[in-house]
Amino acid sequence: MAEERFKVIRTRLDHADWQDWGMLVLAVWLFVSTWVFPYGETNLPGLGPKEALIIANYPAGAARLLALVLAVLAISGLFRLLKVEKWLTLIIGAFIALAPWVLGVYGGEHEVAVANEVVVGLLVCIASLTKAAELPPIVKPV
Numbered sequence: 001m002a003e004e005r006f007k008v009i010r011t012r013l014d015h016a017d018w019q020d021w022g023m024l025v026l027a028v029w030l031f032v033s034t035w036v037f038p039y040g041e042t043n044l045p046g047l048g049p050k051e052a053l054i055i056a057n058y059p060a061g062a063a064r065l066l067a068l069v070l071a072v073l074a075i076s077g078l079f080r081l082l083k084v085e086k087w088l089t090l091i092i093g094a095f096i097a098l099a100p101w102v103l104g105v106y107g108g109e110h111e112v113a114v115a116n117e118v119v120v121g122l123l124v125c126i127a128s129l130t131k132a133a134e135l136p137p138i139v140k141p142v
Contacts, residue, residue, distance in 0.1 A: 019127040020077035023089060026127075027074055030096070030120050031067035034060040037113045039105070059105040063117060066096050070124065077131075090128035097121025 039060040070092050077085045095102070098121070100114040 017077070017131055019131040020074050022127050023074035023077065023124055024071060026120050026124055027067045027071035030070065030117070031064050033113075033116050033120075034063050034067075037116055038109055039063070039113045059100075059103065059110065059113065062099060062103055062105075063096075063113075066092065066099065070096070086128050086132045090125055090132070093121050093124030093128055095121070096124060 070089070073082075073085050073089045073092060076082045077089070082088070097118050099105075100110065100117055105114070
């Protein structure tokens with residue numbers, strides 16, 4: 001029984017697309033890059049130490065959360081768990097690229113982190129679109 005499960009998993013991984021592996025690598029990089037690049041700190045007056053720590057880590061935390069969502073979608077793509085995974089990944093990639101402006105974290109000390117998120121988001125979008133282009137059409141012509 002265990003050998004059959006391993007064989008099924010191995011077969012699915014053998015047929016995994018390069019895009020899924022690439023998105024998994026990008027997810028890991030996005031998660032790790034929050035410690036590599038300066039996401040800056042926010043010092044707002046009137047906040048206690050606990051609230052200031054939450055606000056200061058907000059940009060990095062958002063990037064880590066997006067990286068985890070991307071990793072889950074990439075893994076589901078590797079094992080072909082979701083049929084809509086490519087479209088969800090496209091949406092997440094677009095949000096990663098736009099997140100610095102949506103979340104209001106851009107410019108100044110955040111320049112490198114913003115550039116990193118934009119590049120990662122665009123690469124995810126490109127990988128998603130190339131994967132979608134390789135799939136057979138939903139409706140077959142008569």
